[in-house]
């Protein structure tokens with residue numbers, strides 16, 4: 001959760017942004033994956049020390065979103081009602097997201113049914129761990145029969161955008177100027 005918070009502002013540290021509810025980012029972008037798709041979670045860590053990075057994902061995004069609708073969002077909605085934080089707080093958009101979770105467009109899902117999140121603390125960035133984590137996840141997804149993977153990133157996260165291009169992702173056309181959707185095909189293994 002520390003990794004999630006310290007990379008949560010377009011790849012930079014969000015500790016000073018989400019001061020009211022510092023767990024919220026993890027409740028949305030990290031913990032549901034550990035609950036619903038733990039087999040795809042991999043961490044970067046020195047044994048006995050807290051993780052400094054992770055990759056998370058879901059093989060079948062539509063099934064993951066349906067499972068989250070049933071088993072993840074309802075209890076969070078109770079803990080974070082729509083008025084849980086002031087409307088002007090940075091957390092307000094996250095609380096709205098709990099109440100109205102995004103669903104991925106079917107056109108993206110058709111060839112790219114899987115999705116992922118990857119975050120590394122600065123201490124381990126730029127050393128090849130991002131590539132290793134993605135290649136491991138691609139292998140797991142392909143072994144599960146996935147034809148492709150997608151993800152979203154902030155348009156301000158220029159480092160991540162360069163990384164995803166280097167890792168073989170293409171930009172999916174979108175109307176949003178705040179975020180970028182990337183897609184990449186996989187070779188599914190029966």
Ligand SMILES: CC(C)(COP(=O)(O)OP(=O)(O)OC[C@H]1O[C@@H](n2cnc3c(N)ncnc32)[C@H](O)[C@@H]1OP(=O)(O)O)[C@@H](O)C(=O)NCCC(=O)NCCS
Pocket residue numbers: 007010011012118119120121124125126127128129130131132152153154157158159160161162163166167
């Ligand atoms: C983005 C991130 C996952 C990349 O991981 P990383 O470990 O730093 O990247 P790697 O060192 O494994 O780089 C893998 C390849 O991408 C290339 N690459 C990385 N960043 C790049 C950039 N900005 N522009 C061009 N190429 C880049 C590397 O040169 C390397 O190429 P090679 O393997 O062919 O030599 C990591 O920096 C990170 O977690 N940043 C903060 C959190 C974040 O932004 N997460 C993504 C949110 S959507």
